[in-house]
Amino acid sequence: METEKDLLKPFKEFAGPNGEYYGNTFLKIQKDTLGKFHINIAAAIGSFIWAALRGNWLLFWIAFLIDLVALINLSLMAKYSQAAIDNAEKDFLVVRYEGWSADHLLGAILVFILGRLLVGWLADRFYYNQYNKWRVNRSVNSGSKSSRLVLVAVIAALIAPLMLYRSSQFAPEARTCIKQDRAIEKGETVPFKDRFDCAIIGEFPTLVWLDRPDEITYPRDENGNRYVERKPAREGLPPLDLNKYAAQAIDDGIGYLTAFYGFFFDGITAFLRTMLNMITAVFVGTPWIIAMGAILAISYVLAGTRITIFVGASLAYLALFGFWQTAMDTLSLVAASSIICVVFGLPLGVWVGKSTRGQSIVTPILDIMQTIPSFVYLLPAVAFFSIGKPPGILATVIFAMPPMVRLTALGLRHVPENTKEAALAFGANPRQLLTKVELPLALPSIMAGVNQVVMMSLSMVVVAALIGAGGMGFIVTEALANTRTGAGVLAGIGIALLAMMVDRVVQKANPTAEK
Amino acid sequence: MITSGDENVVVANNVWKIFGDRAKEALEAIRKDNLSKAEVLEQYGAVVGVKDVSISVNKGEVFCIMGLSGSGKSTLVRHINRLIEPTHGEILINGVNVGNLNAEDLRVMRADKIGMVFQNMALLPHRTVSDNIAFSLELRNVDAFTRAQAAEKVIETVSLQGYGDRYPSQLSGGMQQRVGLARALAADPDILLMDEPFSALDPLIRRGLQDEFLALSKVMKKTTLFITHDLDEAIRMGSRIAIMKDGEIVQIGTPEDIVTKPADKYVADFVAGISKLKLIFAHTIMQPIAKYEKENGKLKDIDACPKADTEDDLDTLVGHAVGQDNPVVIMSDGKPVGIVTKDALLRGVQGEA
Ligand SMILES: Nc1ncnc2c1ncn2[C@@H]1O[C@H](COP(=O)(O)OP(=O)(O)OP(=O)(O)O)[C@@H](O)[C@H]1O
Ligand SMILES: [Mg+2]
Numbered sequence: 098m099e100t101e102k103d104l105l106k107p108f109k110e111f112a113g114p115n116g117e118y119y120g121n122t123f124l125k126i127q128k129d130t131l132g133k134f135h136i137n138i139a140a141a142i143g144s145f146i147w148a149a150l151r152g153n154w155l156l157f158w159i160a161f162l163i164d165l166v167a168l169i170n171l172s173l174m175a176k177y178s179q180a181a182i183d184n185a186e187k188d189f190l191v192v193r194y195e196g197w198s199a200d201h202l203l204g205a206i207l208v209f210i211l212g213r214l215l216v217g218w219l220a221d222r223f224y225y226n227q228y229n230k231w232r233v234n235r236s237v238n239s240g241s242k243s244s245r246l247v248l249v250a251v252i253a254a255l256i257a258p259l260m261l262y263r264s265s266q267f268a269p270e271a272r273t274c275i276k277q278d279r280a281i282e283k284g285e286t287v288p289f290k291d292r293f294d295c296a297i298i299g300e301f302p303t304l305v306w307l308d309r310p311d312e313i314t315y316p317r318d319e320n321g322n323r324y325v326e327r328k329p330a331r332e333g334l335p336p337l338d339l340n341k342y343a344a345q346a347i348d349d350g351i352g353y354l355t356a357f358y359g360f361f362f363d364g365i366t367a368f369l370r371t372m373l374n375m376i377t378a379v380f381v382g383t384p385w386i387i388a389m390g391a392i393l394a395i396s397y398v399l400a401g402t403r404i405t406i407f408v409g410a411s412l413a414y415l416a417l418f419g420f421w422q423t424a425m426d427t428l429s430l431v432a433a434s435s436i437i438c439v440v441f442g443l444p445l446g447v448w449v450g451k452s453t454r455g456q457s458i459v460t461p462i463l464d465i466m467q468t469i470p471s472f473v474y475l476l477p478a479v480a481f482f483s484i485g486k487p488p489g490i491l492a493t494v495i496f497a498m499p500p501m502v503r504l505t506a507l508g509l510r511h512v513p514e515n516t517k518e519a520a521l522a523f524g525a526n527p528r529q530l531l532t533k534v535e536l537p538l539a540l541p542s543i544m545a546g547v548n549q550v551v552m553m554s555l556s557m558v559v560v561a562a563l564i565g566a567g568g569m570g571f572i573v574t575e576a577l578a579n580t581r582t583g584a585g586v587l588a589g590i591g592i593a594l595l596a597m598m599v600d601r602v603v604q605k606a607n608p609t610a611e612k
Numbered sequence: 613m614i615t616s617g618d619e620n621v622v623v624a625n626n627v628w629k630i631f632g633d634r635a636k637e638a639l640e641a642i643r644k645d646n647l648s649k650a651e652v653l654e655q656y657g658a659v660v661g662v663k664d665v666s667i668s669v670n671k672g673e674v675f676c677i678m679g680l681s682g683s684g685k686s687t688l689v690r691h692i693n694r695l696i697e698p699t700h701g702e703i704l705i706n707g708v709n710v711g712n713l714n715a716e717d718l719r720v721m722r723a724d725k726i727g728m729v730f731q732n733m734a735l736l737p738h739r740t741v742s743d744n745i746a747f748s749l750e751l752r753n754v755d756a757f758t759r760a761q762a763a764e765k766v767i768e769t770v771s772l773q774g775y776g777d778r779y780p781s782q783l784s785g786g787m788q789q790r791v792g793l794a795r796a797l798a799a800d801p802d803i804l805l806m807d808e809p810f811s812a813l814d815p816l817i818r819r820g821l822q823d824e825f826l827a828l829s830k831v832m833k834k835t836t837l838f839i840t841h842d843l844d845e846a847i848r849m850g851s852r853i854a855i856m857k858d859g860e861i862v863q864i865g866t867p868e869d870i871v872t873k874p875a876d877k878y879v880a881d882f883v884a885g886i887s888k889l890k891l892i893f894a895h896t897i898m899q900p901i902a903k904y905e906k907e908n909g910k911l912k913d914i915d916a917c918p919k920a921d922t923e924d925d926l927d928t929l930v931g932h933a934v935g936q937d938n939p940v941v942i943m944s945d946g947k948p949v950g951i952v953t954k955d956a957l958l959r960g961v962q963g964e965a
Contacts, residue, residue: 519734522693522805523748523795524723526715533750537738 111228113240115139122221123228134218141217148220149249152238156216156223161252163212165260170205172264174198180267263298271300278303279335306336313349315356323356351480362481369487373433380425380432385416388425396598400605407601411594420569420591427558427568427595430486434493434554439547442498446505446546447531450539456506463499471496471557475564489566493557500549508542509535544607551603555596569595620704621835622669622692622803627701629687629859632658635699649858661687662698663859672833676850678840678882684859685839686731689805692837693726694718705803723752727796731808731839733788735780741791742767742776748799766794769828786817793825797832804836811841822848843882847871847891855879867891871963888963889927894920897960898942898950914948917941922949926960933957 108123109116125131140147145160181194231237238245269277274295277287296302309330315323337345355362380388389412397405415424448455474495478488512535520534536543562570569592576585630638630652638656641647642663649660662684669675677685690696691703694710703710705725713721727748735744743750745766746759754762767776770790780788789809796804809825810818822845829836840846846853847867854864855878863875871891874880905911918932918940929952932940940957942950 513734515730515732515734516736518695519728519730520736520747520751522695522722522726522728523799524719524721524751526719526751529751533747534736537736540738 107232108228111231111239112224115241119221119224123225126222126225131221135221136214136217137220137224138217140220141213144213144216146246146249148216149245150241150243151224151227152240152242152245153223153227156219157249159219160212160216163208163216165257167205167209167212168257169260169264170201170208172261174201174205176265176267177201259297266294266298268299269294274299274302275335278306303338305339307339307342308336309334310342310345310349313352315352325353355481365491366482366487369433369490372436373429373486373490376432376436377426377429380429381422385421389416396602400602404601404605408598411598414594415591418587418591420572420588423567423569423572424591424595427555427570427592428599430490430493430558430561430566430568431551431554431599434490434497434558435547435551437490437494438498438501438550438554441494442501442546442550443505443543445498446502446543447509447536449502450506450509451531459502463502466495466499472560472563474557475561479564484565486566488564489558489561492561492564493554493566496557497550497553500553501546504542504546504549505539508539508546511542512538541607548600548603548607552596552600555592555599559592619670620668621671621706622667622675622837623704624665624667624688624691625702625704627662627665627688627691627703628699629662629684629691629696630658630660630699632656634658639699660684660859661696662691665701665856665859665861667854667861667864669835669837671835673851674829674836674838674849676838676840676846676853677856678843678846678850678853679856680841683856685841685856686807687859688856689807689837689839692803692805693722693728719751723748723799725801726803726805727799727801728805729789729792729796729807729809731811733780733785733792733812735788735791735795737780740777740779741772741783744780744791745776745794745798747795752799762798763794766797769797770794770824786813786821789813789821802835804834804838806836806838808839808841810845818845825849843886847886855882868893868896872896883963886963888961889930890925892926892960892963893922894924894929894940894942894950894952895922897926897956898922898952899956901948901951904939904951904953911939911941911951913938914941919943920952926957929957930961 104124105116105120108120112119122131122135122137125135137147140156143150144164145157148154148157148160177194177198181191181198184190184194227237227239231239269291277291277295280287281292311327311329314326314328316326317323383391392412393405393409396408400408415421445455445459449459450456474492475488478492478495482488482491516538517530517534520530525533558566558568559570559573562568562574569588572588573585573592576582576588628639630642632638634656635658638647638652638658638660641656642652642660647655652658652660665684665688667675677688679685687696691698692705692710694703694713698711705721708721710718710721736747739747742760742763746754746763749759749762763776767773770793772787772790772794775783775787780791783791789812792809793806796806810821813821826849838846838849840849847870850867852864852866853870854861855870855875856862857878863870863879865873868891870879871883871886871888874883901911911917917938918936920929920932920940920942922942922944924942929940933952933954939954940952941948942952
């Protein structure tokens, strides 16, 4: 008995009131004999109050949120049964509201009962954890202190009333709030409740209303030169919120650039189109039988028998299901984008790899480029280059370029310092150092970059079908729009095969990848 | 100050190298307050690599630089082909101040005059052995045919026949180091810088390469700076040895000087474990015949005694003395000049001349 007492002593010291119970429970936890369904009744009943008294704030928040959710459900039930009574003359509304009301009642009961059980179950386990922390650090909460209830009261007073109010009210619509803003501006009086609802429980309130900017157009004068024409906005139109105002400004800016520097964008478009035409001429312009033979031969030389069999099967699928031309179209786009990526990405990568300035300028841009979801790139492409294949290529290039730059730079930076030093010691100049030592040694990394560029181009080219780049992606987007699931699935499989085919061949073709 | 000329091919005058952004400040402080390496690191965040080193290497000699890891050996030789710029001091090669060369002249000097072998070989893995060897020629835009011929010649010199078309990764470490040596020799430079060329190899192969290199250098007579952290190696290879400690040179001398007259305790500790058999010569340990006869009585029968030359080393003397009761008589120009007793021999082996 003596020893048993001693065993419980630290537990009791920690737990304070009711030390006997907690001591025995903790002992069971330590001996691994605590029942699977052991529940602390006091905690289940006291819930967040128990947790607060004991100073376990994690459990407090869990318990508090559970009870809050139950209460909100209850309040929603009340709101919808009242709404059912208010709309008694409209049968369909009554049915709907009564259904919701019943759902929320059930929800409230379930959340409350299951939640309390959960809290009771967690209580001693969390508390034991807290005890372990307390042993290491005596400033961890211990014992039971009613002073902690003050904090509970503050938190509950800050959060619960608003949450309950929100759930008992129908949120005002955005339009109602806009009207309200107007009315206030005109000096009409609006009931406090309505203003409060608009400010707190609906959409985040519109803080600023901006006057409409001038309407700007870029017509041509009699010589055919464009000029800027500003007209003040029409009288009587409502002011704009920040979003619409900024959007208008951006549109004006883009409009200005396309109007006055159109030749620049047209030049790029023309260049891209010419390049694409040359490549398409090869892929699409070659009779299928020759193209197919050529692809098989290339994959055999580069990647060996097994992969060639796979490539053959994939090509057969594409051909049999009538995707041949479309697939070749897609491949031309991929080829065009990949070539541009490599041609621009490689020098950029060299710059990033060799100069700290380059690195500090380009790396953040690449980071941003890689976090933006792919289809967002379609926007600027469309804004400056309208729709079609050239902007599709451009969006693809922006999307697929980062790995080229990154991996080139990485490869250069990983060239061993002593190898470079050796080259210098034998009289290499900077250019020789780059071409004879650094680039060859970085080749595996560069080739990995090319591989990624090709794969990312392929995925982006499919997305670019949304802005009229055509190809396999077009079939999928069309199928989506017209819910022609079958056609979409077939094209999807085609895209997957195409991707796997290209991936396998490019990967195998990379001579340094295996080493 | 030494100016280099016919005799002194490579000369370093008061070379300092301090790594760090505040190197100049640190240099001033060291000169004024004589700070230690640790203090400089603490106060200036700078590392002292080389501290006031002056050396002069004669034409055709193998000059060894010996020191423990981190003592600044690599840093010092990298000054010679200006892979590192000194914080202070100057390097002269055949009388030309390396620090004053422009980029192009520097490249020409590196390519034509100096061959370097690296501690970690630093071969180019994507090139065949021949292409590695001919690298310095390729950098000077020598045509492929000439390059191949030159490579073939040095491949023979380092006995790697038949390996020209392999890749470095297909060769053993010892063979790779020979490729490194061949690459340094390919442009037929006047000066060889060898930074611990054999350190990464196992003792047997190292021994073999040392012998080969010694044989080669007898024929080629290239001025060589040979770095090592192994005193045995330094003694085998070097005609003179410079011992470095914490960036400073603590002693320069012939192997025998170093072994018999260590400048301080640091060097003495090094020398303690070294075999003296090949380093100490008869003239150092012999005593005059007169002195011997005064102590031991008249030498009975000179003809029965084994004979040796003044320039014979301990190893040879021991060979003569084994199985003999008579002392060894040292001859010079056919006349006996001294006596080496067994006691003297044993002392000699201990390193006490
Ligand atoms: N680039 C550098 N930047 C800063 N400190 C350096 C640099 N290079 C060398 N050092 C320092 O200079 C000192 C001498 O280095 P060094 O490489 O010359 O030594 P070492 O004698 O060649 O040694 P090892 O036998 O290990 O090759 C060391 O303390 C090292 O930390
Ligand atoms: Mg070194």
